[in-house]
Amino acid sequence: MPIDESGLKAMAEExxxxxxxxxASDDDLALVKQQLGRFPRGMVAVGARCVCGRPLAVVTRPVLPDGTPFPTTCYLTSPEATKAVSRVEADGSMRHYTDLVQNDETIHAQYERAHRLYLAFRHELAxxxxxxxxxxxGTSAGGMPxxxxxxxxxxxxxxxxGEGANPIGDMVMERIADEFAPNVCRCTTSLD
Structure with a gap:
């Protein structure tokens, strides 16, 4: 279902x-630092949490503290999710997903909407x-649109x-459900 620009703006605001x-709390920053192996520059909030409460994905400001523009607003931090997604990337599936985006009209329209939602979200955050x-x-993330x-x-x-925001993200989440799902804790990172 198409959503007009005012609908995207309202969705982004919400x-x-x-x-x-x-x-982001001090504990969140410390956990994400452990997850990434480095300090999470520009992190302003936790965008998604595991059922146990640990960060899975964070929200990063559009401009890092040193002034560097940073288009990747939604940033995956969970080591378990990152490993599972990396396996999908390594098996060559990105060609298949790109083919879907370029040749399936429904997926193409949904992916274009995901791009526009990402831009609206980042604009509202900015x-x-x-x-x-x-x-x-005009630059979102992940190769969109x-x-x-x-x-x-x-x-x-x-x-x-949330589900439905990005069709390819949804497909990958379904594909990795046996290794990673936000409603099943498989976290290995903790504050010591």
Whole structure:
């Protein structure tokens, strides 16, 4: 079902409001630092949590603290999810997903909508944070809207924005359900 720009704006406002209600705590930052093996630059909120409460995907501001534009607003941090998605990327499935985006009219329309929702979400976040988007205007993540470049980014969008936000993210989530699902804790990262 097509959603017009005002519908996307309203959806983005609601999503950003929900996400910003779960601003990153010091414990979240410490856990994500362990998950990534580095400090999570620009992290402002946890966008999705495991059933146990640990971060799965975070929301990163459009401009990092050093002034670097950062288009990847929804960022997958869960090591378990990252491993599962990496296996799908490694088996060559991205060609299949790109083929779907380019040749299946329904998937193409849904993927275009996912791109527009991502942009609306980031714009709303930038507005609330006072960040500029001028250097990343029109750029979303994961290869949207024309190809599939990074399944991690697309799965992160699905986790942060919910099922139905990104058709490829949804497909990958279904595919990795035996290894990773947000409603089944398989977390290995903890604060010591």
């Amino acid at each position: 999503l950003v409001g929900r996400v910003m209600a779960d601003k 507005e609330r944070l006072g960040d500029s988007e001028e250097h990343i205007a 024309v190809r599939v470049k990074c399944l991690h980014a697309l799965v992160a969008q699905t986790l942060v924005m």
